[in-house]
Amino acid sequence: MAFEESIRKASIQSYEGTRKGDTIEEIEAIQNYIRNAKIVVPNKNGIKVEVINEVLAKFNIPPAEYLQVNTNYADFSRMPAIAKAMIAVDQSDADLVIARGRLGIPGSGSFLVFMDSKSRILTAATSPSHIIHNQPLEKTVYKETLEALKKVGFKEE
Amino acid sequence: MAFEESIRKASIQSYEGTRKGDTIEEIEAIQNYIRNAKIVVPNKNGIKVEVINEVLAKFNIPPAEYLQVNTNYADFSRMPAIAKAMIAVDQSDADLVIARGRLGIPGSGSFLVFMDSKSRILTAATSPSHIIHNQPLEKTVYKETLEALKKVGFKEE
Ligand SMILES: Cc1c(O)nc(CC(=O)O)c(C)c1O
Numbered sequence: 243m244a245f246e247e248s249i250r251k252a253s254i255q256s257y258e259g260t261r262k263g264d265t266i267e268e269i270e271a272i273q274n275y276i277r278n279a280k281i282v283v284p285n286k287n288g289i290k291v292e293v294i295n296e297v298l299a300k301f302n303i304p305p306a307e308y309l310q311v312n313t314n315y316a317d318f319s320r321m322p323a324i325a326k327a328m329i330a331v332d333q334s335d336a337d338l339v340i341a342r343g344r345l346g347i348p349g350s351g352s353f354l355v356f357m358d359s360k361s362r363i364l365t366a367a368t369s370p371s372h373i374i375h376n377q378p379l380e381k382t383v384y385k386e387t388l389e390a391l392k393k394v395g396f397k398e399e
Numbered sequence: 400m401a402f403e404e405s406i407r408k409a410s411i412q413s414y415e416g417t418r419k420g421d422t423i424e425e426i427e428a429i430q431n432y433i434r435n436a437k438i439v440v441p442n443k444n445g446i447k448v449e450v451i452n453e454v455l456a457k458f459n460i461p462p463a464e465y466l467q468v469n470t471n472y473a474d475f476s477r478m479p480a481i482a483k484a485m486i487a488v489d490q491s492d493a494d495l496v497i498a499r500g501r502l503g504i505p506g507s508g509s510f511l512v513f514m515d516s517k518s519r520i521l522t523a524a525t526s527p528s529h530i531i532h533n534q535p536l537e538k539t540v541y542k543e544t545l546e547a548l549k550k551v552g553f554k555e556e
């Protein structure tokens with residue numbers, strides 16, 4: 243089931259007031275998309291991509307590539323992580339962007355988002371600000387990526 | 400420190416390339432805002448508000464009120480939970496809206512967001528789809544609210 247079909251069906255259910263939450267078919271559609279996607283990670287340095295690929299490998303998902311793109315502008319927007327993902331969608335031919343940045347206003351912590359080539363959000367994970375949890379960046383990114391994938395039903399193999 | 404000041408300072412840091420992540424002052428500004436806010440929760444029934452208030456009470460935050468508002472349209476948007484929060488911002492005089500809904504496309508799970516009266520995101524938490532975790536709604540909302548507050552440094556008293 244392609245997302246267009248998921249979204250069309252879910253919209254009819256919402257409109258008719260019969261929507262009961264996400265379905266297995268919708269979640270499987272997200273898994274299929276991720277498994278078959280050309281993935282990029284926009285970033286200033288290579289560290290995040292390596293960590294993300296470590297997690298993707300656990301689920302037999304092909305590795306992401308590093309996308310060199312200027313995302314400085316994203317921090318001026320209302321949702322910096324989402325803005326960063328959209329900048330990458332607009333400047334690459336990837337099917338899937340995994341982007342990480344601030345969730346909202348300064349102090350709101352971080353957000354790691356999986357976005358498709360139409361800028362739609364497939365899954366995500368949040369963490370507290372670095373200054374609150376004091377863990378190394380690599381560990382936080384690892385946990386966020388794992389959480390985002392488990393959220394849409396991926397199981398470690 | 401008001402959010403306008405947080406945002407202005409952080410923007411200068413981002414522009415100058417000196418931003419090192421969230422600061423304690425920014426996080427304290429979010430805590431102060433939440434502690435002194437008139438809070439509403441848009442919702443079809445009262446259940447979520449009761450659970451949210453149970454968590455707010457643990458941190459000595461005054462209770463939220465239920466806001467009766469039609470949020471059906473939100474599920475047609477790219478980020479239903481965010482759209483729901485904005486509908487409540489636009490139709491109430493609350494300082495803070497706590498809204499919960501779908502994160503992104505069907506299958507992407509849920510998102511609980513704290514939004515201020517200017518539609519800015521202060522904190523949030525995500526959960527997998529109900530069909531993945533199979534917990535009662537009350538328990539999920541409880542955990543999300545707790546996580547969102549702990550994310551911005553609230554500690555149980
Ligand atoms: C620019 C930026 C910012 O200001 N805050 C955060 C959250 C944090 O401090 O952990 C992030 C991830 C970020 O990219």
Ligand SMILES: Cc1c(O)nc(CC(=O)O)c(C)c1O
Pocket residue numbers: 252261262263264265474499500501502505506507508509510527528529530
């Ligand atoms: C309308 C709607 C939807 O389609 N999916 C979800 C996530 C879930 O199933 O847990 C939510 C919270 C929701 O409000």
